[in-house]
Amino acid sequence: MTEASADRGRTTRQRLLGAAAALIAEVGWGGVSTRMVAERAGVAPGVVHYHYASLTDLLIAASTGAARGMLEELTGRLTEQPGPEAGVEWLLGELSRYTGTDPSSLLIVEMYLAAARLPDLREQLQELVTASRARVAAWLRGGGxxxxxxxxxxxxxxxxxxxxxxxxxxxxxxxxxxxGPLRAMVRTSGHEKGRST
Amino acid sequence: MTEASADRGRTTRQRLLGAAAALIAEVGWGGVSTRMVAERAGVAPGVVHYHYASLTDLLIAASTGAARGMLEELTGRLTEQPGPEAGVEWLLGELSRYTGTDPSSLLIVEMYLAAARLPDLREQLQELVTASRARVAAWLRGGGxxxxxxxxxxxxxxxxxxxxxxxxxxxxxxxxxxxGPLRAMVRTSGHEKGRST
DNA sequence: AATTGACTTGTACGACTGCCCAAAAACCAT
DNA sequence: ATGGTTTTTGGGCAGTCGTACAAGTCAATT
Structure with a gap:
C-alpha cells in the first residue's frame, strides 16, 4: 500500500476540516462554498469533492469534529469541579470567555440550526448532547x-x-x-419529584 | 394623493413580510431568495426591490415583526400567571407546544444567528429581548x-x-x-446576594 | 381627456453556486 | 525505467443568485 500518499490525503483532509469549521462560524453554514474552503485550505477547488461526497458532508464532518472536542473538554473540566455549586461558579467564569459572537459560539449555534434540516447531523449532534447531559447528571448526583x-x-x-x-x-x-439562580437550581434541596425519560 | 394605490402597496408589503418570515423558518435566513419570496407572496420577482432596498432589509423587517408579536404575547401571558412557581409550570406547558423544528422556534434561532452578522438586526432584537427580560424580572419581583x-x-x-x-x-x-429545577430557581429562597447590571 | 404618481411586470446582467472530469502530478512497487 | 494508485489540478456545465430597469397598469387629480 502507498503510505506517503495516504498521509498526504490525511493532512489535506485535516486542512479542509479546519478551514470548513472556521468558515461556518465566519459566514454561516449556508454561506460556505466549496471554493472558499479550498482557498482557505490552500488547495485547488476540485479537491473538496475528491475527499468528500458533497459540501454538506464536509460541513457535517467539520462541525461535529470541532463540537465534539469543545464539548468533551468543557464537560470534562466541569465534572472535575469539587461540587455542583462550585461547578456552576466555574462554569460561568469559563463561559464568560465566550462573547457569543466568537467562532466557537457561532459554530455551535450554526450546528443546532443546520441540524434541524439535516437528519444526519441531527443524529450526531443529539448523541453528543445526550452524552454531555448524562455526564453532568452523574456528576450532579455524585455531588449530592x-x-x-x-x-x-x-x-x-x-x-x-x-x-x-x-x-x-x-x-x-x-x-x-x-x-445565584443557577446555584439555587443545583442545590441539594430537591423535595420536588420528577421522572427522567 | 393616490389612496387605493397606497393600500395596494400596503397589502403587498404585508404579503411579502409574511412570506419572508415563513421562508426564513423553512429554508434558513441565507436560503431565502428574492424569487422565492415573490412567488410565495404571489407577486412578480421585481417587486421586492421596489418596496425594500435590499433582500436583507426585507428579512430584517419580517423577522423582527414576527418575533415582536411572539415575544410580547408569550411574556404578556406569562406575567398574567399568579406567581413565579405557577408561571414556570405554565411556561413549560406552553413551550411543549413548540417542537424545536416548528416555524416559530426556527425563526427565532435564525434571528439570533443572523443578528451576529447584521448590526441593525442585532440592535432591534436586543431591544426586544431586554424588554422581555425586564417584564419578567418585574413580575418575579412582584410575585415575591x-x-x-x-x-x-x-x-x-x-x-x-x-x-x-x-x-x-x-x-x-x-x-x-x-x-423542579426551574421552580427551585424562582422560589422565594434567595439568601444569595447578586447585583443586577 | 389628460396628467400624475404609486405600483407592478418581466427581463437582463454579471457574479457565484455545487458538482464533474479529463489530464497532470506525485508517489510506490517492481 | 515501467506500470499502477492516489492525489491534485483547473476548467467546464447548468443553474441560481441579488439587483437594476424600461415598460406597463391602474386609480385619483386636474
Whole structure:
C-alpha cells in the first residue's frame, strides 16, 4: 500500500476540516462554498469533492469534529469541579470567555440550526448532547444533588446554550451575576419529584 | 394623493413580510431568495426591490415583526400567571407546544444567528429581548421572589431559548419534567446576594 | 381627456453556486 | 525505467443568485 500518499490525503483532509469549521462560524453554514474552503485550505477547488461526497458532508464532518472536542473538554473540566455549586461558579467564569459572537459560539449555534434540516447531523449532534447531559447528571448526583439530577442537568446544559445566544446580542451581560439562580437550581434541596425519560 | 394605490402597496408589503418570515423558518435566513419570496407572496420577482432596498432589509423587517408579536404575547401571558412557581409550570406547558423544528422556534434561532452578522438586526432584537427580560424580572419581583430578580429572569429567558434549541435535537425531551429545577430557581429562597447590571 | 404618481411586470446582467472530469502530478512497487 | 494508485489540478456545465430597469397598469387629480 502507498503510505506517503495516504498521509498526504490525511493532512489535506485535516486542512479542509479546519478551514470548513472556521468558515461556518465566519459566514454561516449556508454561506460556505466549496471554493472558499479550498482557498482557505490552500488547495485547488476540485479537491473538496475528491475527499468528500458533497459540501454538506464536509460541513457535517467539520462541525461535529470541532463540537465534539469543545464539548468533551468543557464537560470534562466541569465534572472535575469539587461540587455542583462550585461547578456552576466555574462554569460561568469559563463561559464568560465566550462573547457569543466568537467562532466557537457561532459554530455551535450554526450546528443546532443546520441540524434541524439535516437528519444526519441531527443524529450526531443529539448523541453528543445526550452524552454531555448524562455526564453532568452523574456528576450532579455524585455531588449530592438530591432532586432529579437528569432534569437539573438538562436545564443547566440548555441554559448554557441559551446564555451563549443572549450573549451574542448583549456582550455586556454579566454572566457571573447569574450564579445565584443557577446555584439555587443545583442545590441539594430537591423535595420536588420528577421522572427522567 | 393616490389612496387605493397606497393600500395596494400596503397589502403587498404585508404579503411579502409574511412570506419572508415563513421562508426564513423553512429554508434558513441565507436560503431565502428574492424569487422565492415573490412567488410565495404571489407577486412578480421585481417587486421586492421596489418596496425594500435590499433582500436583507426585507428579512430584517419580517423577522423582527414576527418575533415582536411572539415575544410580547408569550411574556404578556406569562406575567398574567399568579406567581413565579405557577408561571414556570405554565411556561413549560406552553413551550411543549413548540417542537424545536416548528416555524416559530426556527425563526427565532435564525434571528439570533443572523443578528451576529447584521448590526441593525442585532440592535432591534436586543431591544426586544431586554424588554422581555425586564417584564419578567418585574413580575418575579412582584410575585415575591426574594433573590436577584434580574438574574433569575435572565437565566429563565435564556433557558427558554436553550430548551428550544435542545428540543429540536430531541423532540422526546419532556419539558414538564424540568419544572423542579426551574421552580427551585424562582422560589422565594434567595439568601444569595447578586447585583443586577 | 389628460396628467400624475404609486405600483407592478418581466427581463437582463454579471457574479457565484455545487458538482464533474479529463489530464497532470506525485508517489510506490517492481 | 515501467506500470499502477492516489492525489491534485483547473476548467467546464447548468443553474441560481441579488439587483437594476424600461415598460406597463391602474386609480385619483386636474
Amino acid at each position: 444533588h438530591a432532586g432529579d439530577a437528569e432534569a437539573a442537568a438538562a436545564v443547566l446544559v440548555a441554559a448554557v446554550d441559551g446564555l451563549m445566544l443572549h450573549r451574542g446580542l448583549d456582550p455586556a451581560l454579566d454572566l457571573t451575576a447569574l450564579a | 421572589h426574594a433573590g436577584d430578580a434580574e438574574a433569575a429572569a435572565a437565566v429563565l429567558v435564556a433557558a427558554v431559548d436553550g430548551l428550544m434549541l435542545h428540543r429540536g435535537l430531541d423532540p422526546a425531551l419532556d419539558l414538564t419534567a424540568l419544572a
